Amino acid sequence: SDPLRERLANRGIELICPHKSNRVKPPTQDGRKLRRYSRRWKVERSIAWLGNFRRLIVRWERQIRCYRAFFHAACMLITLWQF
Structure with missing residues (x-):
């Protein structure tokens, strides 16, 4: 969820995990970092x-x-x- 991502970002932690496939809001992550997750x-x-x-x-x-x-x-x- 976006609030969790914000709380982690405030602590200096970068969350790299894909959004749900049926997400309504636009994605907040860059695709390059998700490629690292896929490997x-x-x-x-x-x-x-x-x-x-x-x-x-x-x-x-x-x-x-x-x-x-x-x-x-x-x-x-x-x-x-x-x-």
Whole structure:
């Protein structure tokens, strides 16, 4: 809603989400920023794929080096599965 957008703007927060398709008032957002919103699903999908690796979710490793190694291995496996 427009009042919510105004309250967020007063706090310095930029809301980037599409208006309802049946909105009567003219849109208040620029289309360029909405294109960024439309590509957001790719990031969310990738994070969801990383959630399939229990070792990354639970994080048993105490050292960041080991965790980072498993993170990179998971990313490589995801990339290989896509091809």
